[in-house]
Amino acid sequence: MDRLLQLDDVTKRFGPVTAVDGISFAVERGEVLGFLGPNGAGKTTTMRIVTGYLPASSGSVTVCGFDVLRQPIEVKRRVGYLPEGAPAYGDMSPAGLLGFVADLRGLKGPERKRRLEKVVEQLQLEAVLQRPIETLSKGFKRRVGLAQAILADPEVLILDEPTDGLDPNQKHEVRQLLDEMAGEKAIVISTHILEEVEAVCSRAIIVSQGRIVADDEPAALMARSRYHNAVELRVEQGKAETVGACLARLPGVASVEPGDAVNGQAALRALPREGGDILAEVRDAVAREGIQISELNVERGRLDEVFRQLTT
Numbered sequence: 001m002d003r004l005l006q007l008d009d010v011t012k013r014f015g016p017v018t019a020v021d022g023i024s025f026a027v028e029r030g031e032v033l034g035f036l037g038p039n040g041a042g043k044t045t046t047m048r049i050v051t052g053y054l055p056a057s058s059g060s061v062t063v064c065g066f067d068v069l070r071q072p073i074e075v076k077r078r079v080g081y082l083p084e085g086a087p088a089y090g091d092m093s094p095a096g097l098l099g100f101v102a103d104l105r106g107l108k109g110p111e112r113k114r115r116l117e118k119v120v121e122q123l124q125l126e127a128v129l130q131r132p133i134e135t136l137s138k139g140f141k142r143r144v145g146l147a148q149a150i151l152a153d154p155e156v157l158i159l160d161e162p163t164d165g166l167d168p169n170q171k172h173e174v175r176q177l178l179d180e181m182a183g184e185k186a187i188v189i190s191t192h193i194l195e196e197v198e199a200v201c202s203r204a205i206i207v208s209q210g211r212i213v214a215d216d217e218p219a220a221l222m223a224r225s226r227y228h229n230a231v232e233l234r235v236e237q238g239k240a241e242t243v244g245a246c247l248a249r250l251p252g253v254a255s256v257e258p259g260d261a262v263n264g265q266a267a268l269r270a271l272p273r274e275g276g277d278i279l280a281e282v283r284d285a286v287a288r289e290g291i292q293i294s295e296l297n298v299e300r301g302r303l304d305e306v307f308r309q310l311t312t
């Protein structure tokens with residue numbers, strides 16, 4: 001195990017508000033951790049503490065074994081941070097900002113040139129390099145922010161909503177970029193896009209009111225959904241009611257929900273008791289009763305439903 005990031009009982013109070021309330025977790029090299037939670041849950045505050053931009057009220061954070069408060073320079077050297085919102089220094093151009101960050105990071109000579117060229121290519125910034133950042137579109141601002149975060153190829157990446165404001169093509173590109181970098185780094189991303197968690201994260205933490213309410217692999221979180229292992233099928237609209245009643249009588253089935261109808265074919269969803277596997281049971285019933293089906297799917301579960309359960 002190669003633990004690159006560790007938080008121990010981190011708490012942050014702003015006057016009467018406890019924004020972060022005793023958060024502890026560790027991230028190993030190779031992990032992409034999705035950091036999820038409703039608005040105001042404490043994600044950004046936690047990320048600012050991890051990167052040394054905000055001191056915690058209590059608790060400790062170490063990055064590659066260095067303490068964020070006592071060894072800030074060692075920590076900053078190893079962390080790339082994409083803050084929430086647009087990059088600072090809006091009157092600078094991307095070229096100016098990236099050059100400035102390269103100097104701060106101590107990049108020199110051919111290595112400096114190589115890294116600058118690499119991030120400009122990775123985030124496709126060539127066309128906007130000389131324009132003031134504040135005149136760029138939201139998505140380009142985000143990409144400039146990401147470019148400065150990964151510029152020095154740090155071991156730990158803390159990315160606060162990295163794909164916020166990106167178009168679908170750019171979201172895809174950024175997810176691919178995260179995948180490529182994942183093996184060598186510990187990456188933490190906050191996001192409100194739950195498909196992103198399935199697409200790029202090896203693990204997800206859900207926070208609510210400053211506390212961790214779940215810490216698991218995405219598939220395991222989805223398995224907590226009442227739709228996990230649900231079997232959806234489509235039957236002729238006129239027969240939906242009878243078929244639904246037949247499925248509802250199966251011992252493994254907890255309930256049957258009607259779905260939308262398309263081209264005279266109505267959807268029915270059989271939800272299992274306690275997440276059990278009901279596929280065989282449903283198939284047998286379909287064969288036994290001679291039910292004509294046009295589609296049959298097993299659901300993995302729904303992260304949005306689990307998210308709501310845990311945070312409301």
Ligand SMILES: Nc1ncnc2c1ncn2[C@@H]1O[C@H](COP(=O)(O)OP(=O)(O)OP(=O)(O)O)[C@@H](O)[C@H]1O
Pocket residue numbers: 014017018019037038039040041042043044045046084
């Ligand atoms: N500088 C500050 N002063 C006072 N309160 C703050 C400050 N920064 C954050 N807070 C409060 O701390 C809580 C957590 O905010 P935070 O920005 O960390 O949430 P978040 O999970 O990032 O939310 P979002 O999904 O909206 O980005 C909120 O109640 C917020 O109002």
Ligand SMILES: [Mg+2]
Pocket residue numbers: 043044045084160
């Ligand atoms: Mg935030």
